[in-house]
Each structure stands twice: as structure tokens, then as C-alpha cells.
Amino acid sequence: MAHWWQRIFGRGGPAPLDPARADLVVVASSFDDAEACSTALERATALDADQPAVLRHHLRIPAEQVDRVCEIAAQDGYAPAPRIDGVGTDELGSLILQRVQLLDALHCSQEQSRMAGLAQRHDGIADGWDALQPGSTTTSG
Secondary structure, eight states: OOOHHHHHHOOSOOOOOOTTOTTEEEEEEEOOTTSOHHHHHHHOTTOOTTSOEEEEEEEEEEGGGHHHHHHHHHTTTOEEOOOSSOOOTTSEEEEEEEEEEOOOHHHHHHHHHHHHHHHHHTTOEEEEEEEEEEOOSOOOO
16 A cells, blocks of 8 residues: 555656657557467567557547547547548548557457457447557567
């Protein structure tokens, strides 16, 4: 149980991972529906499984559904990443939902499934996911 001063002043550990950091690189990814998250994570030689990662889900959502999808995803701690392109009223536009978490095969698979269902229920498509951590320019995936 945390002491009252730890709740007020924090635990004194490292600052949480900021998804806007300039030194984040892709350390794992999968854009293949048939590939298991465990396979993608095994392939990810640059991933530090003991450190948090920014897990990003790449979706294509109709413009009129984007706000609702973001609202639902926010209940699980997801926030939209800065927009890559605009969305028209009759087309699917890119939406990246992201959150910081420790990444393992079970939780990655659960989140991949959750995002696929969310996209599908709102007439969209989940293209895949990637994970970012601070590092060099080396990427895996």
C-alpha cells in the first residue's frame, strides 16, 4: 500500500513514456490478420519487454464515426495520435489510436481483437498495430 506522500508526490520513479517523444521508433508491428501477436513480438528484436511501449492501432474509419470511436477507445486509455490525413464524408480515413503499456503477447492480442471489433462495429477496418519505444533508428517488424 502506498503512503500518502507517495500518492501526492509520486513514487519517485522514471517519468511515464510520452507518446510525443521524438526518439520513439517502431520496435514491433503486425499488419497481417493471420499473424499471432506472439509471433510478431518474437520477431521484434529491438523490443524491451520490461519497458513500456506506445501501442498504436492503425484503423480506417468513416469520418462520421471517428469521434464516437475515439470516445469509446478513451474509456480504455487510448487517445488519437496526430492525424496523418484528412477524412472525407464518404471514405475511410486513417485513425491511429495509441496508449502506453507494457507489451506482451496476451495483452497485445486482446487489444488487437478489441480494436478490430471497435472498427468493425463502426463500419471501419483495423489494418494492424505497431509499438514504439525510445531507441536508435533500428526497427523491427
